[in-house]
Amino acid sequence: MKSSMLFNRAISVLPGGVSSPVRRFSPAPFFTFSAKGSRIFTEDGASLIDYCLAYGPLIFGHAPDFLVDAVIEQIRNGTVYGTPHEAEVKLAEEVIRSVPSVSMIRFVNSGGEAAMSAVRLARAFTKRKKIIKFDGCYHGAVDSLLVDGIGANKSPLSEGITKGVLEDTLVLPYNNASSLSKINDEVAAILVEPVMGNVGLILPKAGFLRELRKFCDSTGSLLIFDEVITGFRLSKGGAQQFYRVTPDITIFGKILGGGFPIGAFGGRKDIMELVAPCGGMYNAGTFNGNPVSMVAGLNVIRRLNEEIYYDLASKTERLCSGFEEILEDAKIPAQVKRLGSIFTVFITDQPVRDKSTAKRARHDIFFSLHRALLELGVFFPPSQFECCFMSVAHSPEDISETLEKFSLAVEVVKRGRWG
Numbered sequence: 001m002k003s004s005m006l007f008n009r010a011i012s013v014l015p016g017g018v019s020s021p022v023r024r025f026s027p028a029p030f031f032t033f034s035a036k037g038s039r040i041f042t043e044d045g046a047s048l049i050d051y052c053l054a055y056g057p058l059i060f061g062h063a064p065d066f067l068v069d070a071v072i073e074q075i076r077n078g079t080v081y082g083t084p085h086e087a088e089v090k091l092a093e094e095v096i097r098s099v100p101s102v103s104m105i106r107f108v109n110s111g112g113e114a115a116m117s118a119v120r121l122a123r124a125f126t127k128r129k130k131i132i133k134f135d136g137c138y139h140g141a142v143d144s145l146l147v148d149g150i151g152a153n154k155s156p157l158s159e160g161i162t163k164g165v166l167e168d169t170l171v172l173p174y175n176n177a178s179s180l181s182k183i184n185d186e187v188a189a190i191l192v193e194p195v196m197g198n199v200g201l202i203l204p205k206a207g208f209l210r211e212l213r214k215f216c217d218s219t220g221s222l223l224i225f226d227e228v229i230t231g232f233r234l235s236k237g238g239a240q241q242f243y244r245v246t247p248d249i250t251i252f253g254k255i256l257g258g259g260f261p262i263g264a265f266g267g268r269k270d271i272m273e274l275v276a277p278c279g280g281m282y283n284a285g286t287f288n289g290n291p292v293s294m295v296a297g298l299n300v301i302r303r304l305n306e307e308i309y310y311d312l313a314s315k316t317e318r319l320c321s322g323f324e325e326i327l328e329d330a331k332i333p334a335q336v337k338r339l340g341s342i343f344t345v346f347i348t349d350q351p352v353r354d355k356s357t358a359k360r361a362r363h364d365i366f367f368s369l370h371r372a373l374l375e376l377g378v379f380f381p382p383s384q385f386e387c388c389f390m391s392v393a394h395s396p397e398d399i400s401e402t403l404e405k406f407s408l409a410v411e412v413v414k415r416g417r418w419g
C-alpha cells in the first residue's frame with residue numbers, strides 16, 4: 001500500500017510522520033492523493049466521503065470550481081506582495097458587513113496566531129494581565145492558552161510551557177457561569193469558544209454567553225469570542241448572530257480563508273485602533289493579508305447565504321437522525337449532537353455539557369467505529385474530541401450512502417471485530 005510506504009518515509013523526517021498531531025492515528029494514517037467535492041481520494045485508490053473536511057474550513061467542499069478559477073487568476077497576478085492591495089480591503093469590508101461587532105480587522109495566518117494577538121490586544125487595551133479561558137476550549141498552539149484543568153488541577157497541555165506564562169491564565173468550567181463569582185482578580189478578557197468544538201460539539205447552556213457578557217460589562221473586561229470554527233459556519237454572522245451576544249473582539253480562521261491559511265482578529269474600533277501601526281499593540285507578518293487567502297476567502301464569504309445555511313442544516317439533521325436510529329436499533333448508547341452543519345457522535349448515554357462529561361464517552365468504541373467507517377469509505381475525524389462537518393458539496397446520495405455504511409460499521413463494531 002502506498003500510504004504505508006509513505007508513512008514509513010514520513011516517520012523519519014516529520015515528527016510522528018505528520019505535520020499536526022491529530023493527523024496521526026493508529027495503526028497508520030492514510031495519505032491523500034487528491035480531493036474534490038465531498039470526497040478525498042487516497043494514495044491507495046480509495047474514495048472516501050469526507051466529514052472531517054480539513055477540520056472545518058471547507059464549507060463548499062474540496063476544490064470547488066469557482067474557487068479554483070479565482071485563485072488561479074490571483075496566482076497569475078502574484079502570490080504575495082508585501083504591500084497593501086484591494087482584496088484585503090474587500091475582505092475586511094465583507095467581514096464587517098457580516099459581523100456587526102467588527103468594525104476593523106487584522107488578517108494574520110492562523111487561528112492560533114489570531115488568538116495570541118487578541119489576548120495581547122485585550123491586555124494592551126485594559127492594562128490588565130489576567131485572562132479567563134474555559135476547560136476544554138482550544139485556541140491554537142499558544143503558550144498562555146495551552147492550559148486546562150480547574151483550580152488545583154490546572155496544568156499545561158504541552159511540555160515547554162513555563163509556570164510563569166500560565167500564572168495569568170485562569171481556567172473555569174464551561175457552561176458554569178456561577179464560577180465567575182469566585183473571580184477576585186481584575187481580568188483583561190474572557191476568551192471563549194461560543195460553541196465548543198474541541199472536545200466534540202458542546203453547545204452553550206441557555207444564558208451562559210449572556211452571563212459572560214454581563215460579567216465583562218460590570219468589570220470592564222473584554223469579551224473575546226473565538227469563532228475560528230463557528231465563524232461563517234453557523235451563520236454569516238457566526239455564533240454571535242446565532243446566540244445574539246455581542247463580543248468586543250472576535251477571532252476568525254478556517255472558513256474565512258476559503259481553504260487557504262488564514263487567521264484574523266477584529267472588533268470595536270476603539271480597541272482595534274490600538275493595533276500597530278495605528279497604535280502600540282504590535283502585530284506583524286510577512287504573509288498577513290496574503291492575496292491568495294484574501295481572494296479565496298472573499299469568493300467563499302460572498303457566496304454564503306441563508307439558503308445555503310438552511311440546506312446544510314437540513315442535510316446534517318437527516319444524517320444525524322439516521323445515525324441516532326441506527327445506534328438505537330443496535331442498542332449502542334449515544335448522543336448525536338448537532339448544530340447547523342457541525343456534529344459529533346458521542347458514544348455515551350450521559351448528557352455531554354463540558355470537557356469532563358465528554359471525557360466519559362467511550363473513546364474505544366468511537367475509535368472502532370471510525371476505523372470501520374474508514375474501511376467502508378467514510379472519513380470521520382480520528383478522534384472523539386473533533387467535530388464532523390457537512391459541506392455544500394455533500395449530495396443526498398452521499399448522505400444515503402453514509403447511512404448505509406454507518407449501519408454496516410455499527411454491525412462490525414458490535415461483532416467486536418475491532419472493538
Ligand SMILES: Cc1ncc(COP(=O)(O)O)c(C=O)c1O
Binds near residue numbers: 055112197262
Ligand atoms: C476554536 C479554535 N480556535 C483556534 C484554533 C487554531 O486555529 P489554527 O489551527 O488555524 O491555528 C482552532 C483550530 O482548530 C480552533 O478550533
